[in-house]
Amino acid sequence: MSAQASESNFIAFNLSTQNQFQQKQNVQSLTEVSPIGKIWDKHKANTDKVLHYYAKAGEDYFQQYAWRMKMCSELLEFQLVPEESEDILKLKLLDARFCRVRHCPVCQWRRALMWKARAYKILPQVVTDYPKHRWLFVTLTVKNCQIQELRENLDSMNKAFKRLTELKAWPAKGWVKSTEVTKGRDGVSAHPHLHILAMVPPSYFSHGYLSYAKWVALWQQCLRINYQPIIHTSAIAKHHNPSLLIPEILKYQVKESDLVGDREWFLELTRQLHKTRVIAVGGILRQYMRELEEKNQDLINESEDTDEADKASLSFRWKHKLQKYKIE
Numbered sequence: 001m002s003a004q005a006s007e008s009n010f011i012a013f014n015l016s017t018q019n020q021f022q023q024k025q026n027v028q029s030l031t032e033v034s035p036i037g038k039i040w041d042k043h044k045a046n047t048d049k050v051l052h053y054y055a056k057a058g059e060d061y062f063q064q065y066a067w068r069m070k071m072c073s074e075l076l077e078f079q080l081v082p083e084e085s086e087d088i089l090k091l092k093l094l095d096a097r098f099c100r101v102r103h104c105p106v107c108q109w110r111r112a113l114m115w116k117a118r119a120y121k122i123l124p125q126v127v128t129d130y131p132k133h134r135w136l137f138v139t140l141t142v143k144n145c146q147i148q149e150l151r152e153n154l155d156s157m158n159k160a161f162k163r164l165t166e167l168k169a170w171p172a173k174g175w176v177k178s179t180e181v182t183k184g185r186d187g188v189s190a191h192p193h194l195h196i197l198a199m200v201p202p203s204y205f206s207h208g209y210l211s212y213a214k215w216v217a218l219w220q221q222c223l224r225i226n227y228q229p230i231i232h233t234s235a236i237a238k239h240h241n242p243s244l245l246i247p248e249i250l251k252y253q254v255k256e257s258d259l260v261g262d263r264e265w266f267l268e269l270t271r272q273l274h275k276t277r278v279i280a281v282g283g284i285l286r287q288y289m290r291e292l293e294e295k296n297q298d299l300i301n302e303s304e305d306t307d308e309a310d311k312a313s314l315s316f317r318w319k320h321k322l323q324k325y326k327i328e
């Protein structure tokens, strides 16, 4: 989340504190200060849309989601941090309250940022510890299903994946599995799939290699189905860093555009995905990636700075009518 304030005509803050009061008077909205403003506005506007879907639904817990999402990240406090080698300040999120509702567009975005930040920290260590191991990216799918059958389908896919990892032919020593659901091309069905980042021993390409046809056959066998499922496999070139795949493996569980497109589809999606697991880590990666799993998550940032008390800051409040963050 780097705010590249230098690249266009955003207000450049002077480093001296006495100027900051004066500069605050001129600032109106977050978009004027940083490119990150546009991103915040977009996610928060989608949060407003989604909360209205919940607010009009019957279930009590949907009402509760709507209420929590209304409060979500209403006020953002940013610290002004000097940009290295530039004479301007960049914004670093200092404080905000998040609703943590699973399908809140703001929280989904923050969660993905947090997972990515952690994975970028952890994977280089794995590569150092296992320099000769290779990495595969595998996507496992089933036929599209009705949105009302999504939970059942995900459940059987996860069971099938467990069977797959227990087979003698399973080549990976460690893996990360993420679940994604997209809307089918027909606009009503759901397309659940699993993305797997798998770490295989250096011998994989000479012993125990699985051809594409073999992957399909094994996945079909584990799913216990009578058709050949579609899968995708690719290997990361030797000496290439598996971090390249982090954006693919740790993307959103549901695309933001699929969250806001259709109220009924979205509400059913929420019911179907309630308490399902998004990311799981297995094998020798468990010890490294434990933190990636959904525990107490700091959605603000990953930094360990403690000396923040006397730093200059700016606060912005969400204006529902304007659909913009305005200076407080």
Ligand SMILES: [Zn+2]
Pocket (backbone or CB within 6 Å): 069, 072, 073, 098, 099, 100, 101, 104, 105, 106, 107, 108
């Ligand atoms: Zn939220």
